[in-house]
Amino acid sequence: MRILIRTSKWAIWARRLGSFALPLAVIPIFLHRDRLITSADFHIIELVAAGFALLALILAMGAFARLWVTGDQGWARATFGLIFSLICLLPMVFVAWLAFHYPAATDVSTSTGTPLPLVSSTGRMLTTADRAEIEVDFPNARTRSYPIEARQMFEIVEQLAAANGWEPRARRAPTTPLDTGTFNGIATTLLGWRDEVAVRVQGTPSGSDVDMRSAAMHAWSDLGENGRRIEQFLLALDARITLMLRDAPQTPAPAPETDSAAPAVTEDETPG
Numbered sequence: 579m580r581i582l583i584r585t586s587k588w589a590i591w592a593r594r595l596g597s598f599a600l601p602l603a604v605i606p607i608f609l610h611r612d613r614l615i616t617s618a619d620f621h622i623i624e625l626v627a628a629g630f631a632l633l634a635l636i637l638a639m640g641a642f643a644r645l646w647v648t649g650d651q652g653w654a655r656a657t658f659g660l661i662f663s664l665i666c667l668l669p670m671v672f673v674a675w676l677a678f679h680y681p682a683a684t685d686v687s688t689s690t691g692t693p694l695p696l697v698s699s700t701g702r703m704l705t706t707a708d709r710a711e712i713e714v715d716f717p718n719a720r721t722r723s724y725p726i727e728a729r730q731m732f733e734i735v736e737q738l739a740a741a742n743g744w745e746p747r748a749r750r751a752p753t754t755p756l757d758t759g760t761f762n763g764i765a766t767t768l769l770g771w772r773d774e775v776a777v778r779v780q781g782t783p784s785g786s787d788v789d790m791r792s793a794a795m796h797a798w799s800d801l802g803e804n805g806r807r808i809e810q811f812l813l814a815l816d817a818r819i820t821l822m823l824r825d826a827p828q829t830p831a832p833a834p835e836t837d838s839a840a841p842a843v844t845e846d847e848t849p850g
Contacts, residue, residue: 588641590735592659596666603627603666610770617771624670626705631666634659658780673801680802681711684794688721688808694776694791697748697762705799716805722788722812728752728781731788732759734822735777739763739812744775756781764795764817767803771796775807788815 603624610620639655685706687693712719724731732751739746744763752759759779766772776791790811792804 582649584648586641586645586648586650586656588637588644589656591850592634592637592641593662594651594659595630595637596659596662599627599630599634599666600662602630605682607769611766612770617798620745620770621798623761624742628670635639635663635667638663641701648723664690675801676801680715681807682799683711684796684798684800685791686712686793686800686808687789687806688719688812689778689789689791693763694760694778694789696774696776696791696793698764698774698795712805715802716809718809718813719790719805720812722815723782723785724788725785725823726819727755728757728759728779728786729755731786732761732779734815734818735759735779735788738811739775739777742811747774747811752779752781754781756783765792765807769776771800771803773800773804773807775811777811788812 606615606620606623606627609615610617615623638656638660641652641659644650645652645656684703687706690709726734729752736749738759742765744765746761746763748760748762750758750760758781761777762777764772765775773793774793774795776793778789779791781785790808792807794800794804
C-alpha cells in the first residue's frame with residue numbers, strides 16, 4: 579500500500595510569490611538609477627513588490643505550521659519563500675524607520691542667512707528642515723572656517739565632489755583671496771533618488787568659510803540623506819585640511835638678534 583505524501587500548496591505559493599517579489603523589488607532600482615523610470619513609477623513598483631513579499635511571508639509562515647502538523651512535503655519551498663520575502667521586506671522596513679527617525683524635510687543647509695542657490699528646476703516645493711532639528715539630528719552640519727586661501731579651498735572642494743561621484747552642473751571659482759566660489763552638482767543615492775548639492779567657499783581675511791546645501795529633487799522625505807551627506811562631506815573636508823596642515827613644511831622661527839653695539843664683557847674686564 580503506497581502512502582501518498584502531498585506537497586503543501588501554501589509552500590508552493592510562498593516560493594512562487596517570493597520569487598516574483600524579489601526581482602520586482604531589485605530590477606527597478608537599476609532602472610531608477612539609470613533614469614529609465616521616474617521616481618513616481620519606482621515608488622509604485624516597490625509598493626507592489628512589498629505587497630507580494632508580505633503575502634509570501636504570510637504563506638511561508640502558514641506553510642511551516644501546516645507542514646509541522648500534516649507531515650506534507652514543502653519545507654524547502656516554504657524556506658525559500660520566507661528568505662525571498664525577507665530580502666524584499668527588510669530594506670523596506672529600514673526605509674520606513676528612516677522616515678520615522680528623521681524630520682520630513684527635503685532641504686538641509688548649514689547657512690542660516692543667505693541660502694545657497696540651486697540650478698536645477700524641479701518644479702516642487704522644498705521642505706526646509708528647522709535649524710533646531712538640524713542641530714539635533716546632524717550636529718556636524720555647520721559652517722566651517724579654515725586657514726586656507728579661498729582659491730585653494732575651492733580646488734579641494736571640487737576634488738572631494740569628484741571623489742563622491744557628484745555630477746557637476748555649475749561652478750564659479752573664486753578669483754581673489756576674498757572672492758566667493760560656488761559649486762553645484764547632482765548626487766545619486768543608492769536607490770536612485772537624485773539630490774542637488776551646493777557648496778560655497780567664501781574668502782575671509784583669515785582664510786575661507788565653507789557652507790553647504792543639499793536638497794532633494796523629489797517631493798518625498800529625504801530620509802535624512804541630505805543631512806548625512808553634508809555631515810560626511812564636511813567631516814571628510816576636515817580630515818583633508820587637518821592632514822594638509824600637519825604635513826605642511828614648518829618655517830623655522832628666526833633666531834633672537836643680539837645687540838652688536840653693546841661691548842662684549844671679557845673675563846679680565848669683570849669687576850673684582
